[in-house]
Amino acid sequence: TCTIGQSVQTAVITFSDWASLEFILYHDSESVELEWTVGPIPINDGVGKEIILRFDTDIASQSLYYTDANGREVLERKRDFRPTWNY
Numbered sequence: 001t002c003t004i005g006q007s008v009q010t011a012v013i014t015f016s017d018w019a020s021l022e023f024i025l026y027h028d029s030e031s032v033e034l035e036w037t038v039g040p041i042p043i044n045d046g047v048g049k050e051i052i053l054r055f056d057t058d059i060a061s062q063s064l065y066y067t068d069a070n071g072r073e074v075l076e077r078k079r080d081f082r083p084t085w086n087y
Contacts, residue, residue: 018042019051 001012009025018041024033038051063079 021053 001014003010007027011023012020013022014020018039020037022035022037024035026033034053036053041049041051063081065077065079066074067077068074
């Protein structure tokens, strides 16, 4: 589902009744906001599930990216690096 307004555009991709992804583009912004909604994950089929979101891009980020899993804290992360143990 796509919506185009004067200040924002959104696209919602619904994968199932328990998983969807929303892309939000604000007018005059150089970034995109993503909202990934999952759950409740069905377990009555007895099949284990791991839900991931993967992006492949040619952005030259030197393996740095930022995550915000709870809406309270943005964390800087580096691919293939763990500060508490050798990767």
